[in-house]
Amino acid sequence: MALKLFNTLSRSIQDFTPLDPAGKNIGMYCCGPTVYDFAHIGNCRTFVFADLVRRYLEFKGLAVTLVMNVTDVDDKIIKRVRETKTSLREFTGKYEDAFFQDLKTLNCLEPHHKPRATAHIADIIALIEKLVARGIAYKAADGSVYFSIEKYQSAGRQYGQLVKLNPDELRPGERVKSDEYAKESVADFALWKARVPEDGDVFWPSPWGEGRPGWHIECSAMSMKILGPEFDLHLGGEDLIFPHHEDEIAQSEGATGQPFVRHWLHGAFLLVEGRKMSKSLGNFFTLRDLLAKGFTGREIRYLLLTAHYRETFNFTIDGLHGARTALARIDECLSKLREAAGKPNSDSAGTHSFEGRENADSEIGAPNGLTARFTAALDDDLNISAAWGEVFKWVTQINKRLADNSLNANEAAAALAAWNKIDSVLGIGTTSELEVPTELNALLEARQAARKTKDFKRADAIRDELKSKGWVIEDTPKGPKLKKL
């Protein structure tokens, strides 16, 4: 079966067909972070979703080029730079580094390109110049350059491909300078913003005078620069559909006169403890907040991956505890499988007849088994819940056969190979010491130090604290290590 994905552009589920005539190469762009703060759990959902899409396309044998931009200049950043009295680069560098560390913590594969807006000012200016030359963009009295929706439409193109817009609400000639605005206030939007005193040192020269780019043009310029004027897949959170992605289409198609993106994918919102995340409600979590509570990137990734990407997901701390239990179940099964795979094949296991033996292959690793059922689920618009259903059915079947002692070493190895194949998509692997949150490793070190100075009371208190966070200390030849309870 071919991969089917919902396309926001057609508002329907469509076959995913690569633009590449050879059917091999895929250009994929995901709107990356605006680096003015640490990534919150809602952002994490989008990036884990993008990673799932990329990994699944690769699993299907496609060669993906993933571009994830870094928005390091926009209205919000400039405001924060002003408030914190730092330089733009110093301010954004800190959050950019943190962001890519967070991606690693969530076991997201590194994007192939991570362009920064400020490193592409010349490309952005060139794109705006093209739009000005085509008469679709114009310089206003304040020195800013705006995109003219009216001129774009009279060039025969449609504004409002991703969202339905009421033509009566389009008010020709009205302008909006802010990067974010509602559908109701749709108007000519800023491509280049003339320098104002509040911008401080953040400005570049341009043919229209000193200023800085608008947010939307950044993504058009960087995506087309790296992936070409037309590419396969553009992805982001659903909050970016309007105006950001609608404006990206308008700018790109206005400049090139050809279709911009074939397939638009949007991930749904996330609620936390049943409500919209907000600092005042106390349900606003960055990834780092959750790590400090003792959860791992692996648990958070798993939980974020349990819901279909188009469903609003209710993220809860209880859900994280559930993720821990579910992962422990998988880990236990895998560890027993490894043990079984290491045993010599000559023992009687595997030669016993047992009920359902004729289905043995489909239960473990053969082509009609786990991998095939997993693929069928994900081909269906990435139906991840069905895919997890298959994983846990498989775990139950494997556990039963291990308990019956009816799985031989070859079968155990085949089952492990099947798991490894699907885990190249899920990316949850198995626990390793690398996944111990840094804060907890620091506690472990503090305990060692306390023991060295014979402060056993403190050492015991730290041990109890680690235990309360779900970790025990295990002595190994390489010294003490933390292990999940």
Ligand SMILES: [Zn+2]
């Ligand atoms: Zn973008």
